[in-house]
Amino acid sequence: MRRRQQPPLPKRHGLDPARLRLPEQGHWATIRDHLVERLPRVSPARIDELLHAGGIVDLDGPIAPDAPFVPGGAVWFHRDLPEETVVPFDIPVVHRDDDLLVVDKPHFLATIPRGQHILQTALVRLRRELDLPDLVPAHRLDRVTAGLVLFVINPARRGAYQTMFHKRTVRKEYEAIAPFDPSLTLPRVVRSRIVKEKQVLAAQEVPGEPNAETEIELLEHREGLGRYRLRPHTGRTHQLRLHMNNLGVPILGDDFYPVLTDKPVDDFTRPLQLLAAALEFTDPVTHEPRRFETSRTLQVWTDPHGWAG
DSSP, X not given: OOOOOOOSSOOBTTBOOEEEEOOSSOOOSBHHHHHHHHOTTSOHHHHXXXXXXXXXXXXXXXXXXXXXXXXXXXXXXXXXXXXXXOOOOOOOEEEEOSSEEEEEEOTTOBSSOBTTBSSSBHHHHHHHHTTOTTOEESSOOOTTOEEEEEEEOSGGGHHHHHHHHHTTOSEEEEEEEEEOOTTSOOSEEEEEEEEXXXXXXXXXXXXXXXXXXXXXXXXXEETTEEEEEEEESSOOTTHHHHHHHHTTOOOTTOSSSSSOOOOOXXXXXXXXXXXXXXXXEEOTTTOOEEEEEOOOOOHHHHOHHHHHO
């Protein structure tokens, strides 16, 4: 496996610097000219500020404002961060050893930096709060889904644990609260073809060979609501939410299915009632069985009036 090149800038706020590889060919006289064209969302004035402050570097150090373009070279810099709403929930640690960290992620907190969510993500907060600069996730949860996420502490073990999820050898269990339909026959396995297009928020089920499979079981019901156990056998985007919606029992608090609604990122009310409740696998390093369980419960089941309010 090719070793990742160490960036010449330290982490900032728990984040690695951005790396840009320069093209092998180009018409630019200076690196500055290339960056102005390459980074249209960054103003030329801001690029000049970074260059004069020594904030854009290569392997030899800070790049001068008039440094010539170097075909095939690379530069590093820290991107300016967006303004973010603080997600006011803790991230409880379920398990920690020399290799692994398992946490109980709250609703509304993204797993990794993306788009407008950078510092307010589980990865960046955990790197800073636990002083684990090399921490990486072995998999992800949607921002609106709560529950267990496994991170890798030891860089030498990343491949082993991430491969478990890629090969789908990890057994996952979720809980969900949704309407109870007495005419719905459960347990059952739902299979469909799910497609998620770039720049489109919602995924959709389309005709064709199934690529998504979920085992769905009703655990109990009361007052028109059901508590369901969901076991995904695949990992398509929004798979559990789509499959529950397809059965006519959409998960409570779902702002995508059946109707896409625009919920502000600072609205922490009525969280999606979906919880990653358990992770079970054979440890690829120790070869021992592992099982981790959430300590969270879904609010609408324990405090329906609090959730509705």
